[in-house]
Amino acid sequence: MANAEQQRIAGEYVLGTLSAASRAQVQARMQREPELAAAVRAWEARLQPLTQLAAAVTPSDQLWSRIARSVAQRTAASNAPRPQVQHSPLQRWWNNLSLWRGAAGLSFAASLLMGTLLLTRVQAPPAPQYMVVLVAAQDKAPGFVMQAASAQRVRLIPLGVAQIPADKALELWTHVDGAKPATSLGVIKPGQPFDLDFSKFPIKPDMPFAISLEPPTGSPTGQPTGPVLYSGKAVKI
């Protein structure tokens, strides 16, 4: 049974009044708080009849073909019979093993992942010293890895194509020496490796990284404005 705080936050989540950051937080909490997830489902069911109050609007003729194209791409990309495989079997295996809890698990996963990257030749890395696994806020599935060839040269490698709205972009952030304002490391293209220049602030153990959802040209304020979709810390290997 959900407590009063869970009930209240579940109600506001379903109502839609929460900020992007709070919404992302609730989605992350639902993964580990079954009472909260149940409270959200109960609110969804309670309020669902209200959707009748919105007048129906016929979509344009092109919309279905757009959807069909995207679905065909997803299905072809996953080349597996079940459409749910957004994550590779390997990624699901990691999820099942709950490797994502705690630094010990993370560094173990990082070294495992290193081996995988070598085997699958995603890239031939010249003796990396640091590894960052950026996991999704929502389900802790690994979304990106950052591999450091040295403390100055780092490459961000996507493990899949992050699904984001067409009018949005992903921006990578860090905190240099624990400084409060975040430092932007640039807007990244979904599905493509991205080379980062760390010559100004060398990568260090436990250095935090996050990827937020921003306007296409990046955050207008120089600080993250959208929800954080992925985050992780640097691990020395």
Next chain:
Amino acid sequence: MTDAAYDAALMACARGDQTALRVLYDAESARLLGVALRIVRERAAAEDVLHDAFVNIWTKAASFDAARGSGRGWVYSVVRNQALSHVRGGTREVTVDEEAMEAIDAQASAQTAHDVAQVFELNASLGKLNDCLSKLDAAKRTSILYAYIDGCSHGEIAQRINAPLGTVKAWIRRGMASLQDCMA
């Protein structure tokens, strides 16, 4: 589409049957687009939201569990979540004038019995929800409906009904608690 047809369509999508997605689209896309459009308020953006929602329905169909809720509710939640993440991540939040908000807060914080016009036509087809919403006073009911149907943030509701932000938050909190009790 009936509740059973909804559940069946989702289970077929989970098996990789693209025809089922098309059946769902043909039957429900107009209603779903209507819901998205009220929240995002721009036709092109609403179609983008519906596109993303249908791709999500397809990729996540296997996570739908009929034991935990209706397929219809699941689909509407996917569409509303997509629409809300569009408006909450976007610029609309920033357009609420902070200074105007503070002025309203300062001037009107004493008023509690707010005179809020009836802007939503409820009807009996909402069932018990209709009865429970009707028991709320107009301010609480309207705030809740502005949020759920029009995707308004607290700030936008405060501007629409010219009430202090804190008061709107309290109305929603108490209104939701009353609704939950009433519907239990």
